[in-house]
Amino acid sequence: ISQNGKRLMPLGGKSLKKNILEKGILQEDWEPIVSDLLLRILERSDSGPIARNASQNSFLLIQVTLDNMQNSLPRMKSNWINSGDTEKFLTSLAEISEGLWKLTFDKYKGKTLDRI
DSSP states (O other), X not given: OEETTEEOOOOOOOOOSSOHHHHOOOHHHHHHHHHHHHHHHHHHGGGSOEEOSSGGGSSEEEEEOHHHHHHTHHHHXXXXXXXXXXXXXXXXXXXXXXXXXXXXXXXXXXXXXXXX
C-alpha cells in the first residue's frame, strides 16, 4: 500500500499451522488472516489515505519457510520499499516461496484466492 507518499508493507503476522499445498487451502483457513490484515490496514487510514500499489497483486498470501521469512523476506521488503519495483519483488517472492496467492474481491463472487 501507499500512504502519504510512502510505500508500506504491512505483514499479517499470522501463520497457518498446516502445509496448504498438501491439504489444499480452504477459505476458513485464510479468511481470519486476511480479516486481521485488512483491519490493520483500515486502522492505518487514520494517519492518511491509503492506496493499493500493485493493483490486483496488492494483497498476497505466501507459503514460505521460517528461514526464508526471517532471512530473505526482510531484505526483499526493504528493496521493494526503496525501489518500488513490484515485478522484481513478485519474482523474488515466487523464488523463495512454496506457494503464492493473490486475494481479490469480485462483486458477484466475493473474496477469492488465486495462485500466482
